[in-house]
Amino acid sequence: MPVLPLLLGFAVSLAASLVLVPVVARVARRLGWVDAPDGRRKIHRLPVPNVGGLAILGAALLGIGVMTLGASELPNRWAAALTLPGRRVLLGALVISLVGLVDDLRDLDARTKFVAQLAVSALAFSANLRIELLDGLLGEGLLGMTASFVLTTVWMVGMMNAVNLIDGMDGLAAGIVAIAMLGLAAVHAIGGDVGYLVLVAAMTGALLGFLRYNRTPASIFMGDSGSLLLGYVIAAYALRGSAHSN
Helix, strand or coil, X not given: CCHXXXXXXXXXXXXXXXXXXXXXXXXXXXXXXXXXXXXXXXXXXXXXXXXXXXXXHHHHHHHHHHHHHXXXXXXXXXXXXXXXXXXXXXXXXXXXHHHHHHHXXXXXXXXXXXXXXXXXXXXXXXXXXXXXXXXXXXXXXXXXXXXXHHHHHHHHHHHHHHHHHHCCCCCHHHHHXXXXXXXXXXXHHHCCCHHHHHHHHHHHHHHHHHHHHHCCCCXXXXXXXXXXXXXXXXHHHHCCHHHCCC
């Protein structure tokens, strides 16, 4: 089991997050990228930067990059065990995070966000991350593929919006997703899919670093750039390897 590269990726993501989050917060304050209190739903006392999702994304990608580079230096039996996230999945993560950033800054309408969520769901589907629940009944032809796409889209879009909706309290969304990622990691590990722990190692490190600054009273919020990203990642991760059938 390639424990060392996984621990290295986790450590790099954690350290990067601890460094990037305050940097992103300072830049956001200067640019006015903040969530101002309104005395009703937004009960924080002072304006708080709301683009922490960028730091989470950057830290996680850095950890994945280190593990990718490190895999080439590992013995063949270890390198073969590491399953790095597919390019389409990473592209979807980048796209939905950037869409969330635009929403944080300019308040996109619901239709535009929904179209973006459909697009990244299609990317995940094209990477063979899909729900195959009805394949046995409908077959693998057009009808079965259409049903699979609909179910996968409902799952992906639903998860993105679910995480977005729970991001209303300090540390809540990041904490829940970190716990969920660790739970899915256990399912993968028990099923022998050790390679799939690459994504969870990087993302969990990034989330724990972010939680250092997101706990009450939070000095930064993840915003939609973070909540949509986390919903997308947890939804895609659940459709990989041994976790899928469960």
